[in-house]
Amino acid sequence: MDALDYQMADTICETIIQDFVSDGDITTWLSKYKSLYDRFNIAPKGLPAVANCNFEGVKYNKIAKFHSLYHQLMLKHRI
Numbered sequence: 001m002d003a004l005d006y007q008m009a010d011t012i013c014e015t016i017i018q019d020f021v022s023d024g025d026i027t028t029w030l031s032k033y034k035s036l037y038d039r040f041n042i043a044p045k046g047l048p049a050v051a052n053c054n055f056e057g058v059k060y061n062k063i064a065k066f067h068s069l070y071h072q073l074m075l076k077h078r079i
Contacts, residue, residue, distance in 0.1 A: 006055045006063070009040070013066035020069065026077050030070065037070045 016036070020029050040063055043049040051067035053060045 001055070003055055003058070006053075006058070006060050009036070010060040010062045012036075013060075013062040017062070017066055017069060020073075026073050030074055030077060033066075033070060037067065037074075040067055041071075 013036075016033055023029065040052045041049050042052050049067075049071055051064045053063040053067065
């Protein structure tokens, strides 16, 4: 991945977050965006998951926000 990939993903994540806010169907949303979450998820065994949202010194906040929302909903949905 390069900077352009991160920029595009950051823009897409903003749209995806709005998609959840307007729809609110947790199960469908989690299923639909699982591959994107997995793409940016770093989950060392036994440690909390973190977002791979930094590239060459730039933090992509919308990727981080999407990752956080997805992770929280995933944990909440499992309960």
